Amino acid sequence: GGKCQKADPFQSAAEAHYAADFGDFQAQVVDGKVVNTLRAKWLTDEAGQSFLAEEPLAQLLETAADAIDHDISAFDIWVVEGRYFAFAKLNV
Numbered sequence: 001g002g003k004c005q006k007a008d009p010f011q012s013a014a015e016a017h018y019a020a021d022f023g024d025f026q027a028q029v030v031d032g033k034v035v036n037t038l039r040a041k042w043l044t045d046e047a048g049q050s051f052l053a054e055e056p057l058a059q060l061l062e063t064a065a066d067a068i069d070h071d072i073s074a075f076d077i078w079v080v081e082g083r084y085f086a087f088a089k090l091n092v
Helices: 057-067
Strands: 016-020 025-030 033-038 042-044 050-052 071-080 083-091
Touching: 025 071, 033 057, 033 071, 057 071, 057 083
Parallel strands: none
Antiparallel strands: 016 042, 016 071, 025 033, 042 050, 071 083
């Protein structure tokens, strides 16, 4: 087996983290397929402040709604070295 060792606290390389309001995504079944509609573009930052997303964050939300064919239960965005990464938790 492995052994446990004390480690330094994890430090994320992310410069920013945003969480989308899952209620902004609405999933419906249309012609037997799940279709997501983006109802709003609210994000919450690490300090708990909510704001209306502008580009490029708004485009990332729109692209996710268009591309994901399952109900989105959580959606997070991280900015690392100027690059945007998204994590979607799906209800499948």
